[in-house]
Amino acid sequence: LANDDLSLFSVVLKDPRNADQELIALNRDNIASRAVGPESAPPSMVRKIGFGGRDWSLAYYAKTNAVVRAKQTAAIVAAIGLALTGIVCGLFGYVAYNNLRLSREIQVRIGFERRLTAVIDELNHRVKNILAVIQSIVTRTLRHGSDIDVARELLIGRIHAMSNVVSLLSESQWQGVKLKGLFEARAIPHAERIAVSGPDIAVSARAAQSLSLLFFELASHSDEGLSLVGKHPHIVAHWEVTGEEPDAIFNFRWEEFNTSEATRRADSDFGLILLDRVAPEALGGASKRFFTDVSYVYELTAPMETVVDMTERDRTEQLSAPVKRGR
Incomplete structure (x- = not known):
């Protein structure tokens, strides 16, 4: 009748002569x-x-305790419930996370496609503008009756000047070009004879194209032979900004010393149109050219807000900025 703690049952012995009593081992x-x-x-x-x-x-009496059994059952049920709850919550969280991630990827893809469409439209617009300028250059340079050798030289130089400014704009992601960079020897004839001075401001893409052609036109028509004093003319290109924002004015002055109307090569028809009309109108300003006793002078004034054109720069920054992920 030994009953130890490991036994599953309590065993009692019943005497058939005494049914109301039973013997149990303590x-x-x-x-x-x-x-x-x-x-x-x-x-x-x-x-x-x-x-x-x-x-x-x-x-044989099974060793049972209602309170203990209830606690054990409650613990088992709670454990099973927690496990099932954890599994369900985990599955729900996984599905929700995947849906959120997929939604973000879709938003990024839509934003990227919109940005790509805008970039393509902007690129088409700029390419059309450049082609229109080149078409005008070719048409006016190779006009009827022009000297073919001179026209070829001017045409190559003008297109080279356009190519140089486009390269500079590409390097800056069309954020603008430093004005002094337009006087590089690879794009401007007689660059070694030009003394450049002025604040190194960054001009907009549109202004850079007009000014690049303008500088080439001025430099290409400077005296190629001897000047009034038997030497090549000394050229000074100077600009400054006067006034306060938003009414600041850009002032540019080109002066070829020791030059007269007799020694300087006459401007071409395209050059005159560019100097007097195209460049000033593109910058919203005005220009004038004249001879002094010892020099040839070209002056251009324009509003700084047109020369810098922050609207175009902001639009370019928006197009070049990376696509942000949605939250």
């Missing part, structure tokens, strides 16, 4: 008798054994 050395009443729980199993001339009964 430990290996002590056996006690306890009463059996109507309210007592029935045993889980009963076995009949016979010895000493009598039939005895061995009753």
Whole structure:
């Protein structure tokens, strides 16, 4: 009848001569008798054994405690519930995260496609403008009756000047060009004889194209032979900004010293149109050219807001900025 802590059942011995009592082992050395009443729980199993001339009964009571069993059951149910809740929440979170990630990728893709469309439209617009300028250059340079050798030289130089300014704009992502960069020897004839001075401001793409052609036209018609004093004329290109924003004015002055109307090559028809009309109108300003006793002078004035053109620069910055991910 030994009942230890590892036993699944409590075993009692019932004497057939006394049905109201049963013997139970408290430990290996002590056996006690306890009463059996109507309210007592029935045993889980009963076995009949016979010895000493009598039939005895061995009753097996399962070791159960309602409070402990309830706690154990509650713990098991809670664990299962938590596990199921964690699985469901994990699946929901995974699905929600994938949906959010997919939504962000779609937004980025849509933004990228819109940006690409805008960039292509802007590129088409700029290419059309450049082609229109080149077409005008070719048409007016190769006009009927012009000297083919001189026209070819001017045409190559003008297109080269346009190519140079486009390269400079590409390097700056069309954010503008430093004005002094338009006087490079690869684009301006007689650049070594030009003394350039003035603040190194960044002009807009449109202004850079007009000024690049303007500088080439002025330099290409400077005296190629000897000047009034038997030397090549000294050229000074100077500009300054006067006034305060937003009414600041850009002032440009080109002066070829020791030059007269007799020694300077006459401006071509295209050059006159560019100097007197195209460049000033493109910059929203005015120009004048004249001879002094010892020099040839060309002056151009224009509003700084047109020369710099922050609207065009801001639009270019928006087009070149990276696409941001949606939140």
